[in-house]
Amino acid sequence: MESVTTLEKKYNRWIILLSVAIPLVVALLFGVNLRKLGFDVKPLSFLPPIYATINGICAIVLLLAVWAIKNGKRQLHERLMKVAIICGVAFLAMYVAYHMTSDSTKYGGEGALKYIYYFILITHILLSIVIIPFVLITYVRALAARFDKHRKIAKITFPLWLYVAVTGVIVYLMISPYYPY
Numbered sequence: 419m420e421s422v423t424t425l426e427k428k429y430n431r432w433i434i435l436l437s438v439a440i441p442l443v444v445a446l447l448f449g450v451n452l453r454k455l456g457f458d459v460k461p462l463s464f465l466p467p468i469y470a471t472i473n474g475i476c477a478i479v480l481l482l483a484v485w486a487i488k489n490g491k492r493q494l495h496e497r498l499m500k501v502a503i504i505c506g507v508a509f510l511a512m513y514v515a516y517h518m519t520s521d522s523t524k525y526g527g528e529g530a531l532k533y534i535y536y537f538i539l540i541t542h543i544l545l546s547i548v549i550i551p552f553v554l555i556t557y558v559r560a561l562a563a564r565f566d567k568h569r570k571i572a573k574i575t576f577p578l579w580l581y582v583a584v585t586g587v588i589v590y591l592m593i594s595p596y597y598p599y
Contacts, residue, residue, distance in 0.1 A: 453545030
């Protein structure tokens with residue numbers, strides 16, 4: 419069994435910290451509405467279609483990154499994965515900003531669609547938490563040039579991340595008719 423590299427040890431604390439801190443901070447900030455706290459801020463109601471689009475772009479970038487690596491285009495793969503990570507961070511920042519300035523929108527669908535919506539939403543949220551350490555570990559293993567270990571975890575990370583990106587778009591499309599704008 420290969421030992422963990424110095425680089426991996428260096429980043430392991432960050433991986434653990436971020437994997438715990440990001441979901442906690444998002445959960446805390448999700449419950450904070452600046453307008454209700456008396457701050458004079460306008461609702462950022464224009465953000466949901468933008469961050470849904472970013473999720474869609476992320477899904478496409480992930481697919482292109484897999485295509486690139488399977489076709490021996492490692493540098494392109496690296497660049498695309500960095501773009502995917504940037505998309506994830508941008509989504510998260512906009513998502514939190516929206517929810518800190520706007521009231522939550524309730525899903526108005528009924529019947530089977532309501533259950534489908536909530537299934538997709540709940541799995542999207544849970545896997546968006548689970549994916550954080552997977553992405554970070556996968557990225558650090560590539561940085562450490564441990565490509566055998568990188569490939570092994572990437573086979574798990576890729577479908578989970580793709581699911582989160584695609585379901586983010588689906589959730590937006592399903593709830594968008596109920597936004598108050």
